[in-house]
Amino acid sequence: MFGTDFEDYCDFNDSICSNDSGFERSYTDSLATPTSATSTPIKHDTIDLGVSLTPTKEDHVRRKLFPDEYYPFPTQVKEVKDFEDFQPLDNTSTPVKSKDKRTKDPNKPKRKYANGKNRVTRCKSPTQILRIKRNRRMKANDRERNRMHMLNEALDRLRCVLPTFPEDTKLTKIETLRFAHNYIFALSQTLESLDSINSGQLPVGDFSFNYEKNYLAVDKVNKDAFRDIFVPSKNEDCSGDGYRNFQGFSKPFPNGSNFLQTSEGVLINVGNVTVSVNNKGGNCITSTTGTGFFTHPASLGDDMIQKNCYNQTYNGYDSLDSTLQNGPKEYFNQKNYEIFKNAFETAKNRKHSSTNDYMCNYSSISNHSYNYNEKYSYANEAYYSQSNLYYNDQRYVGRDFYRSQSIVNAQT
DNA sequence: TAGGCCATCTGGTCCT
DNA sequence: AGGACCAGATGGCCTA
Numbered sequence: 001m002f003g004t005d006f007e008d009y010c011d012f013n014d015s016i017c018s019n020d021s022g023f024e025r026s027y028t029d030s031l032a033t034p035t036s037a038t039s040t041p042i043k044h045d046t047i048d049l050g051v052s053l054t055p056t057k058e059d060h061v062r063r064k065l066f067p068d069e070y071y072p073f074p075t076q077v078k079e080v081k082d083f084e085d086f087q088p089l090d091n092t093s094t095p096v097k098s099k100d101k102r103t104k105d106p107n108k109p110k111r112k113y114a115n116g117k118n119r120v121t122r123c124k125s126p127t128q129i130l131r132i133k134r135n136r137r138m139k140a141n142d143r144e145r146n147r148m149h150m151l152n153e154a155l156d157r158l159r160c161v162l163p164t165f166p167e168d169t170k171l172t173k174i175e176t177l178r179f180a181h182n183y184i185f186a187l188s189q190t191l192e193s194l195d196s197i198n199s200g201q202l203p204v205g206d207f208s209f210n211y212e213k214n215y216l217a218v219d220k221v222n223k224d225a226f227r228d229i230f231v232p233s234k235n236e237d238c239s240g241d242g243y244r245n246f247q248g249f250s251k252p253f254p255n256g257s258n259f260l261q262t263s264e265g266v267l268i269n270v271g272n273v274t275v276s277v278n279n280k281g282g283n284c285i286t287s288t289t290g291t292g293f294f295t296h297p298a299s300l301g302d303d304m305i306q307k308n309c310y311n312q313t314y315n316g317y318d319s320l321d322s323t324l325q326n327g328p329k330e331y332f333n334q335k336n337y338e339i340f341k342n343a344f345e346t347a348k349n350r351k352h353s354s355t356n357d358y359m360c361n362y363s364s365i366s367n368h369s370y371n372y373n374e375k376y377s378y379a380n381e382a383y384y385s386q387s388n389l390y391y392n393d394q395r396y397v398g399r400d401f402y403r404s405q406s407i408v409n410a411q412t
Numbered sequence: 413t414a415g416g417c418c419a420t421c422t423g424g425t426c427c428t
Numbered sequence: 429a430g431g432a433c434c435a436g437a438t439g440g441c442c443t444a
Contacts, residue, residue, distance in 0.1 A: 136429095136430080137421085137422080137423095138421095139430090139431095140421090140422085140430090140431085141420075141421060141422080143431070143432080144420080144421075144422085144432090144433090145420070145421090147433080148420080149417075149419095149431075150420090152418095172416085172417065172418090173417085173418085174417095395427085413444100414436100414438085414441085414443100415442105415443090415444090416441105416442085416443085416444105417438095417440105417441085417442085417443105418431085418439100418441085418442105419438105419439095419440090420437100420438085420439090420440105421436105421437085421438080422435100422437080422438105423434105423435095423436095424433105424434085424435090424436105425433085425434085425442105426431105426432085426433085427430100427431085427432080427433100428429100428430090428432105
């Protein structure tokens with residue numbers, strides 16, 4: 001049903017740029033109307049340019065301001081696989097120095113000119129000077145445009161690794177940076193918590209790295225753990241930029257925080273998601289796309305557990321039967337939940353593997369995060385334990401995948 | 413309609 | 429000379 005690649009959730013058609021891209025304007029207009037009072041190019045009919053201004057993921061074609069013949073270098077955008085692979089785009093007008101430089105002969109005498117100087121400066125007509133300046137300006141604009149494109153693409157890649165839902169409104173630039181700052185902080189705090197377990201300061205039973213089990217559970221230790229991660233301490237001054245308070249998003253609670261404790265439980269706001277932990281087990285996650293409810297396994301009957309199965313396809317295996325796959329639509333939006341959850345798993349995996357895999361190559365995240373059958377595909381015990389850390393509360397029946405602590409009454 | 417966000421142009425500065 | 433970087437200016441698009 002759903003794709004298994006993380007990229008499936010990051011549709012470049014939507015995320016690469018906003019619809020109100022300024023590419024609809026062209027520098028050619030300003031050239032055509034040099035006497036215009038404003039230096040800002042006038043809106044131009046894009047059809048006249050003969051190029052599609054909408055980038056697509058498939059063709060990897062950068063939006064172009066001018067027809068192909070205006071570009072002296074290839075315009076194909078290099079697909080970035082990892083950080084080391086990332087190179088500046090090739091479609092800049094900036095001339096690239098040839099690597100095979102011709103070695104100068106040091107014995108060769110310099111060319112002499114009649115006036116004693118090394119070079120003759122020809123007189124240029126005002127028209128020529130104007131043309132040269134215009135050409136330099138166009139090239140400078142081209143470079144600046146590409147530079148900003150690279151910056152925006154970097155921001156897009158950053159958006160893709162942040163735990164927000166693709167269906168939600170695209171984060172603005174400043175929101176992306178702020179949220180990334182907070183997210184890194186949250187992940188580092190999570191890793192520190194894990195270190196506390198490894199060093200024996202915390203019992204594993206109190207805080208294992210199981211987001212679903214611990215962050216949605218109701219025992220005090222886990223509530224405090226979550227609060228430690230997402231809510232600044234009293235000593236922290238978050239009145240300014242409020243980074244620790246996820247200020248990139250609204251703070252929905254009257255206390256001006258992303259965390260609210262009530263007599264019935266706690267509410268935690270993380271990005272576009274609000275997690276509600278109820279003392280009576282009525283936990284839920286709410287996003288702008290819908291709400292999903294969670295219940296303790298103890299309160300679930302067998303029939304409810306049956307309905308909590310994944311009705312998705314992983315590794316080519318169809319799970320459960322067709323009636324469940326085509327079952328009621330009120331089930332929790334599993335895709336959104338997985339995206340949110342995988343952010344935490346990524347942090348866990350980073351502890352055990354090379355660092356470049358995850359933050360620099362978001363396509364590889366999916367290989368680990370969505371591979372639910374991997375524990376049965378790998379005999380390596382270490383790998384098993386590593387992969388299974390997060391899913392230590394799940395049951396597997398034949399080819400069917402069950403979740404013991406799952407969604408029973410959700411809507412999207 | 414005002415304000416936010418964005419892409420683009422532009423000129424200045426610094427550096428190679 | 430030319431490229432990278434930056435900040436200001438400007439207009440388009442969208443939303444409350």
